[in-house]
Amino acid sequence: MATEVLTNGDAxxxxxxxxxxxxxxxxxxxxxxxxxxxxxxxxxxxxxxSQCKILVIGAGGLGCEILANLALSGFKDIHxxxxxxxxxxxxxxxxxxxxxxxxxxxxxxxxxxxMNRVPGVKVTPYYGKIQDKDDDYYMQFNLVICGLxxxxxxxxxxxxxxxxxxxxxxxxxxPLIDGGTEGFKGQARxxxxxxxxxxxxxxxxxxxxxxxxxxxxxxxxxxxxxxxEWASVLEWPRVFQDKKLDTDDPEHIGWLYKTALARxxxxxxxxxxxxxxxxxxxxxIPAIASTNAIIAASCCNEAFxxxxxxxxxxxxxxxxxxxxGVYSYTFEHEKREDCPVCGGEALDISISRDWTxxxxxxxxxxxxxxxxxxxxxxxxxxxxxxxxxxxxxxxxRPNLEKKVxxxxxxxxxxxxxxxxxPFNLTLRVKYV
Amino acid sequence: xxxxxxxxxxxxxxSAISPPDNKTRRYDRQLRLWxxxxxxxxxxxxxxxxxxxxxxxxxxxxxxxPGIGSFTLLDPADATSADAGNNFFLNGQASVGRPRAVEAVxxxxxxxxxxxxxxxxxxxxxxLSEEEGREWVRGFSxxxxxxxRKDTLERLAKMLWEDVSAPPLIVVRSAGFxxxxxxxxxxxxxxxxxxxxxxxxxxxxxxxxxxxxWAVGVDYDALDPTDHGHVPFAVILVRAVEDWKAEHGALPxxxxxxxxxxxxxxxxxxxxxxxxxxxxxAQAWRVWAGDAAPADVRKLFELSPLDPSxxxxxxFTSTVPTDSEQQVEITPTTPNAPFHALLRTLARFxxxxxxxxxxxxxxxxxRTDTASYVRLQELFKDQARAEKEEFAALLREQHPDVASxxxxxxxDTFVKNAHHVRVLRGRRWGAWEETARGAGLATALQNQxxxxxxxxxxxxxxxxxxxxPDGSTVTLDALKAEVHKLIGENAEVPQELExxxxxxxxxxxxxxxNTAAFLGGLIAQEAIKMITKQYVPVNxxxxxxxxxxxxxxxxxxx
Numbered sequence: 001m002a003t004e005v006l007t008n009g010d011a012x013x014x015x016x017x018x019x020x021x022x023x024x025x026x027x028x029x030x031x032x033x034x035x036x037x038x039x040x041x042x043x044x045x046x047x048x049x050s051q052c053k054i055l056v057i058g059a060g061g062l063g064c065e066i067l068a069n070l071a072l073s074g075f076k077d078i079h080x081x082x083x084x085x086x087x088x089x090x091x092x093x094x095x096x097x098x099x100x101x102x103x104x105x106x107x108x109x110x111x112x113x114x115m116n117r118v119p120g121v122k123v124t125p126y127y128g129k130i131q132d133k134d135d136d137y138y139m140q141f142n143l144v145i146c147g148l149x150x151x152x153x154x155x156x157x158x159x160x161x162x163x164x165x166x167x168x169x170x171x172x173x174x175p176l177i178d179g180g181t182e183g184f185k186g187q188a189r190x191x192x193x194x195x196x197x198x199x200x201x202x203x204x205x206x207x208x209x210x211x212x213x214x215x216x217x218x219x220x221x222x223x224x225x226x227x228x229e230w231a232s233v234l235e236w237p238r239v240f241q242d243k244k245l246d247t248d249d250p251e252h253i254g255w256l257y258k259t260a261l262a263r264x265x266x267x268x269x270x271x272x273x274x275x276x277x278x279x280x281x282x283x284x285i286p287a288i289a290s291t292n293a294i295i296a297a298s299c300c301n302e303a304f305x306x307x308x309x310x311x312x313x314x315x316x317x318x319x320x321x322x323x324x325g326v327y328s329y330t331f332e333h334e335k336r337e338d339c340p341v342c343g344g345e346a347l348d349i350s351i352s353r354d355w356t357x358x359x360x361x362x363x364x365x366x367x368x369x370x371x372x373x374x375x376x377x378x379x380x381x382x383x384x385x386x387x388x389x390x391x392x393x394x395x396x397r398p399n400l401e402k403k404v405x406x407x408x409x410x411x412x413x414x415x416x417x418x419x420x421x422p423f424n425l426t427l428r429v430k431y432v
Numbered sequence: 433x434x435x436x437x438x439x440x441x442x443x444x445x446x447s448a449i450s451p452p453d454n455k456t457r458r459y460d461r462q463l464r465l466w467x468x469x470x471x472x473x474x475x476x477x478x479x480x481x482x483x484x485x486x487x488x489x490x491x492x493x494x495x496x497x498p499g500i501g502s503f504t505l506l507d508p509a510d511a512t513s514a515d516a517g518n519n520f521f522l523n524g525q526a527s528v529g530r531p532r533a534v535e536a537v538x539x540x541x542x543x544x545x546x547x548x549x550x551x552x553x554x555x556x557x558x559x560l561s562e563e564e565g566r567e568w569v570r571g572f573s574x575x576x577x578x579x580x581r582k583d584t585l586e587r588l589a590k591m592l593w594e595d596v597s598a599p600p601l602i603v604v605r606s607a608g609f610x611x612x613x614x615x616x617x618x619x620x621x622x623x624x625x626x627x628x629x630x631x632x633x634x635x636x637x638x639x640x641x642x643x644x645x646w647a648v649g650v651d652y653d654a655l656d657p658t659d660h661g662h663v664p665f666a667v668i669l670v671r672a673v674e675d676w677k678a679e680h681g682a683l684p685x686x687x688x689x690x691x692x693x694x695x696x697x698x699x700x701x702x703x704x705x706x707x708x709x710x711x712x713x714a715q716a717w718r719v720w721a722g723d724a725a726p727a728d729v730r731k732l733f734e735l736s737p738l739d740p741s742x743x744x745x746x747x748f749t750s751t752v753p754t755d756s757e758q759q760v761e762i763t764p765t766t767p768n769a770p771f772h773a774l775l776r777t778l779a780r781f782x783x784x785x786x787x788x789x790x791x792x793x794x795x796x797x798x799r800t801d802t803a804s805y806v807r808l809q810e811l812f813k814d815q816a817r818a819e820k821e822e823f824a825a826l827l828r829e830q831h832p833d834v835a836s837x838x839x840x841x842x843x844d845t846f847v848k849n850a851h852h853v854r855v856l857r858g859r860r861w862g863a864w865e866e867t868a869r870g871a872g873l874a875t876a877l878q879n880q881x882x883x884x885x886x887x888x889x890x891x892x893x894x895x896x897x898x899x900x901p902d903g904s905t906v907t908l909d910a911l912k913a914e915v916h917k918l919i920g921e922n923a924e925v926p927q928e929l930e931x932x933x934x935x936x937x938x939x940x941x942x943x944x945x946n947t948a949a950f951l952g953g954l955i956a957q958e959a960i961k962m963i964t965k966q967y968v969p970v971n972x973x974x975x976x977x978x979x980x981x982x983x984x985x986x987x988x989x990x
Contacts (some may be wrong), residue, residue, distance in 0.1 A: 008616075016525055021514030022486075025939035026608060032934030033979055065949065068520050072486075072945035089460045092497055119524050183465050184957060184967060220662075222805040223797055250451040258449050274452055279464065286464040288481050289497040290960065292965040293490065293953030301609075301946035311609060314981040322957045324627045328983040341675055385787045 014120025023074055038309040055141040056080040057130055057157060059106040061287050062147025062179050064096045065296030065323045067110055069144075071118040073304045078114075079124045079141070081133070082107040087248070093289040130157055135164055138174065143307060145299050147292075149285065151206065151371070154178065156422040158169050158191065158199035162342050163423075165194045177302050179295040183254040183286040184322035186222075188298035189333070190306070190314045193342065197316060197333040200341035204369040209283070215327045219319050224264055224271035231259035244325045247282045256281060294320060340370075346413055346426040351404060353431045357385055364416065370425065372418040379414055382407060387418075405431055442626055457547075460838040462498050465571050465626075469841065470964035471499065475546075477963045478816060479503040480572040480599075482556050482588075484532040486943045487578045487606060489521040490952025492540050495959060502548030503540070504572070505665075507533040508555040518945050557584050566591055570598045574959055578604040578951075579943070582898040589616055589861040596740045596767045600962050602955055603861050605890045608939025609978040610932060612890050613955055614987075615962065615969060617858035621771035623845050624966040625852050631794040632851035634812075636669045637683060638788060642811045647671040660702055664800040664808050665711040672712070673697055673719055683719060690720060708799040725778075725785035725851070732855055733779035736760045737772040762834055770838045773831040774846045775853070780826050781819075789850040790819040820847050856971050865891065865910040865918060866971070874923035876986065881928040883984040886975045888915045889932040893940055906940035908933055935979060947978055 011123045020027075027045055030038050038044065043394040054075050056066050059082035059387060070078055081345045086094070086101045086109065096113040097106070099133055107125035126133075130153060137334040138144070148154055158176065166172040176191040178199060191198050216222070217229045236245050236256065246252050257277040278284060298318055317333045320326075339349050345372075351360060357377065364375050377384035385399050386392040399407065408429050410412060456463065463471060477500045481488045484507035492503055505840035511532040516524050519536070527535040533551035541549045554575075559565035569575065575592065577585060585603065592598040593616060600617035635643060650663060676684060676693060684693040694713050701709045737760055762772050782789060793816030795809050824843060830833045846853065868876065876884040892914030896906050911933045916923065953973065961969040972988035 016513055017625045018513035019517035021512075021516045022939075024943055025942040026944065029938055031609075031938045031979065032931045069945055069949050072518055072520060088454060088457045091458050091544075092460075092462050092499075095493060095497055098542070099545075117520060117524070219803075220801045222800070222802060254451065267802045269802075275448070275456075275460070275463070278460075282462070284464065287461040288465065288494075288584040288957075288960075290494040290953045290956035293494050293949050293956070295953075297946045297949035298952060298978075300980065301950065302981070305979075311979040318981050320983070322954075322967070324625070324968045325985060326954060326958070326974045326983055330980065330982045341573070405960060 020074060021044075026280075027308060031311055035309055036313055044308045044310065045074070048304075048307055049076050051422040052142050053077045053079070053140060054303065054307075055138070055144045056147070057144065057153070058082055059096075059110040059125070060084065060090065060147065060149065060290075061093045061181065061292040062296045062299070063106070064094045064110055065112050065292050066145055066147050066179075066300055067096070067123065068118075069297060069300035070303065071114050071121045071123075073300060075303075075307070076121050077124075078121065079126065080107050080111055081126045081128065081130055082110075083127070083129045093287055093292055095289065097236055103219065111136045133230055135160070138164060139172065141174060142304050143233075144174055144176050145303055146176065147180075147296060147299070148178075149180070150421055154199050155203075158193075159341050159422040161191075162193040162198055174307050177299045177306075179299040181287060181291045181295050183288070184291055185320060186291050186295040186303065187313070187317065187319045188295050188316045189301050191316070197335040198342040198374060201336040202333055203371055206368075206371075209367060221263065221267055221269060224260070224269055224273075224276055225280050227260040227264040227267070227269060228256065228277050229431075230263055231256045231277075232281045235259050245281075247278075252282070253278050291320075291322065336369075340425045346428040348428050348430060350430045350432045353403065353405040355404050357402055357404055357407070360404050361385065361400075372416070372421050372425075375416045375418045375421075377414050377416055379408055379412060384408075404429065447980075459499065466960070466964050466966050469624075469845065470966050473964045474499055475501050475912040477501050477573040478571075479959070480569065480575045481505050482575065482577040482580055483507050484509075484519075484536045484551075485578050486515075486945060486948040487604060487951050488576065489519055489536050489540060490948045491576055491578075491604075491955045491959070493521070493543060494952055494956030496540050496543045496547045496549070498960065499544055499546055502550075504550050504552055505533040505537055505540075506552040506556060506559070507531070508553055511535055518943055518948070520945075539597055543875065550704065552712065556580065556588065560584070560587055560591065570595060572599050574599050574602070574603065574962060576602045576955065576959070579606065579894075579897075581901070582714060582894045585894075586862065589778065592616065593618075593860045596738055600858075600956065601861065604951060604955060605894060605952060606943060607890060607893055607936045608942045609947060610886050610890060610931055610935055611947055611951055611976040611978075612887055612973050613951065613958075614861055614973045615858065615958060615971070616861040617856075617962065617969075619768055620856040620858065620965070621768045622854040622856070622968055623771065623842070624849050624964075625854050625968050626853075626966060627968060628852055628947065631796045632792055633789070634666050634718060634795070635723050635788075635791065636666065636718045637673055638723045638786075639670045639674075640811075640815045642815065643667075643670055644674070646808075646811070648674055657702065659801075661706040661708060662799070662801045662804055663708055664798045664804055665708055665715055666795075666798065666808065667804075668697065668700065668709065668712040669715065669719060673699075683722075685720065688715070693719065711799055725782050725789045727779070729789065729851060729853065730782075732853070733782070735772075735855060737762060737769070738767045740765070740767060753940060762831055764833050764837060766834075769834045770842065771846075772825060774833040774843070775855075777823060777827040777830055778846075778850055779834075780830060781823050784826075789958060790823050790847045790956070791816040792848050792851065794816070794848070816847075820844070825848060854968055856969065858971060861955075868987075869918060870920045874919040877919055877923070877926060877929065880986055881926040881981075881986070882932075882977065882980075883975045883986045885926065885929040885932040886931070886977055887973050887986060888918055889936045891915075893936050897940070901941075903940040906937055908937050911937055932977075947976075950976065950978065 029040050038421050041094045056063055059080050084106050085103055085105055086097045088102055090097060093376060096110045101109045105127035107127045111123035115121060118432035160176050164172050179188045212226055212229050217226050221227050237418050246291060257274050260277055302314050305311045315332050318330050320328045338345050340347060360377055364370055364372060374387040376386045383396055385396045410431050414427040414429060479495060479500055482494055484505050509532055510529050511522055511527040513528055515532055516522050516528050521536040521539040531553045533553055537549045537551040589601055592601050600615055602613055602615050604613040647667050650671055684690045694716055697709055697713045762769055766772060793813050795812050805945050889911060892911045893906055895914050896910055958969050961967040970985055972985045974983060974985050976983050
């Protein structure tokens with residue numbers, strides 16, 4: 001996919017007198033808690049407005065807000081990546097988009113909007129995946145802000161920025177600011193790769209996704225959700241075989257709804273609706289403009305403070321709960337010494353000598369602080385089990401029934417890979 | 433299994449089912465939070481915003497997007513070069529020299545076609561000095577004022593406080609990285625707080641006849657192994673409670689008794705993988721929690737509605753329900769009459785049922801087979817329906833005039849949430865400083881130094897800006913002197929106060945884009961809660977420090 005570069009006049013010429021009257025009150029003098037390294041006045045303004053290059057990942061609910069805030073704060077060289085196109089359900093919060101934009105790429109429409117509204121700001125969109133870009137691309141930025149709804153994409157950018165760090169080159173450390181929201185709740189955090197706790201360090205803070213046991217879905221449905229899962233997980237592949245379910249296709253959702261409704265009727269279960277069907281199969285998370293505004297503002301405020309040193313930045317986690325009053329909690333999330341991304345150490349696991357490879361794989365899938373779906377295992381000398389390609393899977397499948405202790409010595413390392421895992425996980429096995 | 437003859441044409445299969453309309457699709461992600469009832473409340477709301485600052489337009493953006501009815505932006509000023517630089521809802525330099533409210537309104541309206549919006553280029557002071565203007569202000573659903581001149585704000589707050597039916601007022605102040613807001617409201621009745629998603633009482637200790645009958649009829653030994661593993665936990669618990677009471681006379685209460693009760697549940701297991709018995713043990717807390725009305729709801733039974741005739745007094749400052757000897761009569765003109773009638777009916781219902789509230793009808797999922805679950809669900813629904821009808825009859829009998837004002841949906845919502853309903857009593861803006869002036873504020877500064885310091889300094893800067901809006905008189909010394917007028921000349925000053933003073937002196941008139949956006953989100957969240965009467969709004973000053981990135985609430989208590 002092509003990168004479209006749009007320019008928007010000469011950055012300096014667009015700065016009319018008093019344009020930054022508000023922001024300059026902060027940049028012209030230090031506050032009582034400002035670090036002595038702060039270069040008040042022209043030095044910091046020049047860096048912010050002429051040199052600093054910032055990357056925004058996601059042009060959705062948080063991304064739209066982030067782009068507007070950065071532009072008004074004085075960042076002038078902004079890049080944005082998003083692989084999605086605009087859907088009508090985005091319009092209740094993604095305020096740079098209008099009904100006429102439905103179907104167009106978010107990154108491109110958002111970039112154009114910002115450049116029209118805020119003169120002198122250059123926003124360079126990329127309509128595609130973050131995984132399309134290499135280390136050189138990420139190396140060009142001073143800061144990265146993420147407004148994503150995907151755990152997988154966050155893990156990827158987190159691991160990429162941690163790997164980018166070269167102790168010999170201070171420029172290689174790219175602060176990562178990450179925001180997320182759900183309903184009236186949200187969080188913003190600052191990650192200094194290899195120095196502070198990283199995204200991977202906190203994986204166990206994520207809520208476990210609701211998963212219904214397959215026997216409940218197949219045999220003893222009780223809730224409308226069970227009927228919907230039956231329609232999407234069991235009936236769709238049975239009826240349509242290789243045809244892929246597209247949860248964005250209203251016809252596919254319609255079929256699931258109808259099928260789930262029929263099953264619900266058969267079992268006298270109430271509550272299957274179009275909205276619930278869509279919510280279950282797409283795993284929809286409620287989202288509103290106001291929460292996104294708070295979290296995006298928090299992210300941009302930290303970016304502004306880091307870029308200018310005008311005030312101390314968040315160390316390192318801000319959590320907001322707006323359901324019962326306004327409750328927030330600011331704390332330092334601690335680095336995990338055995339973090340597979342930034343800890344550099346192998347993860348110790350203690351298992352029984354009787355455990356089969358299959359049992360170990362099951363344990364890894366269950367583990368909240370690892371979160372993998374289809375792990376492949378190997379040691380320095382052996383292939384234990386590979387999920388793909390099919391020939392290798394077939395070849396290694398007999399190992400599933402074998403005991404791990406027959407294949408791996410006590411204290412040896414197992415390397416775990418998975419397509420959803422943006423790094424190799426090393427386990428040190430100990431038998432108990 | 434072969435799918436011959438089963439393959440379906442999607443077009444054909446879905447012909448009778450059409451996707452939701454465009455409006456439902458547009459609002460899908462928020463309807464999952466506040467549903468059609470919340471959306472309809474938002475669509476009836478008319479919001480007045482005073483000043484077209486960056487913060488004000490940020491608030492409005494977050495209210496126009498979810499679809500409020502309409503808004504009015506009142507501001508007398510022309511846009512300056514500084515406004516053009518920090519306000520996203522101006523057309524850059526093209527807006528300079530034109531009324532900023534007029535410039536901002538179309539850019540806000542284009543966010544959502546279904547929202548009305550108008551600009552009024554007038555001075556608030558002028559509007560408030562005419563009875564017609566005051567009446568106009570009182571006609572809105574909610575008023576938001578950002579960095580309004582202190583004298584004007586005091587006048588506005590007083591006027592809106594004197595009338596119980598006047599709209600809530602959200603007072604917002606900000607300077608650089610520091611900010612606060614306060615919602616002045618008389619009473620907020622929250623019928624859907626969404627604070628506790630655990631289904632309330634399942635009547636485990638006080639089963640209704642059909643539930644009890646099922647439970648006592650269970651013969652564990654006669655059940656085949658599959659059925660044994662499918663007895664729903666609610667039934668297991670009801671039965672265990674009945675047996676326990678027969679043997680011990682009372683419910684388990686000591687730690688040892690509770691452990692013994694759990695041991696009884698464990699002993700019922702015939703196979704280790706019978707998860708229904710694990711669930712019963714995990715849910716055993718329902719036995720000691722009991723089924724009577726929660727204490728917070730019982731407290732509301734004694735709550736008297738507000739009396740409109742004493743509106744201007746300080747009566748509204750009470751934050752705890754007053755214990756009234758004779759209950760005030762509820763008439764259709766009583767503030768929040770429908771809610772108070774429902775609340776009083778709830779008290780009557782609890783009286784008649786030895787402390788029970790009407791059954792919500794909600795049943796959590798549990799390990800069981802479809803037939804048992806559906807049967808149990810039907811029992812709960814039938815019972816809930818019967819109790820709701822009884823409740824409705826009580827309401828009509830006790831409050832015939834008000835009952836007609838309560839829609840079937842409102843009654844349904846109230847009964848479903850009876851275990852969680854909340855009533856908040858607010859305060860007049862500024863009342864805390866008046867009552868706590870001197871020693872009270874000095875104590876607050878010792879107890880919550882950073883929060884109190886931020887609030888006091890924002891108060892101090894508002895006083896200084898009242899006469900010199902350009903900030904030319906805001907110095908470290910001047911701010912400190914103003915703070916001492918509030919806390920007393922000799923009060924001890926913590927480091928946090930020095931920090932807050934320094935931060936405000938650095939940027940006394942700065943409406944920073946990120947601070948504005950942060951406040952815009954927080955205040956819109958609160959406005960939505962006030963309007964929908966869903967979720968619980970903040971009571972007190974919500975103070976924000978974006979240097980250390982925290983928020984906190986102070987000034988809640990008298």
